[in-house]
Amino acid sequence: MIAEAFRRGASGFLPKTAAAAELLQAIREVLNGRTYLSPALAAGTIRSLLRRSEEAREPVALTSRQREVLQLLAEGKLMKEVASVLNMKDRTVAFHKYRIMEKLNLHSTSELVRYAVRNNIIAA
DSSP, rough: HHHHHTTTTEEEOOOOOOOOOHHHHHHHHHHOOOOEEEEEHHHHHHHHHHHHHHHHHHHOOOOHHHHHHHHHHHHHHOOOHHHHHHHHOOOHHHHHHHHHHHHHHHHSSHHHHHHHTTTHHHHO
């Protein structure tokens, strides 16, 4: 969201919870021709940008079975449903999901779904 705001022309970005003093500092920076990013947001933003940079540099190859599991999970199927469709045990589906997330450095099911959409594994 922060990167998109700057791409669309923002000169500064701070959280809604920012103190009035920080707002004034941000306004001064922008009026002096500089950009401003709240220190409260900077560390997370940098980590996110670095992670995306690494993902773009090194595409991760998933096995065909991992792609099948990812597709079904990203389509909203429960692990039991995926297991039934692919004729495997629930625990095997869970193992594949865990390995996929580990390989792709993802931390939640929503990140898994976003990855599947971005990489055309499922349609948006």
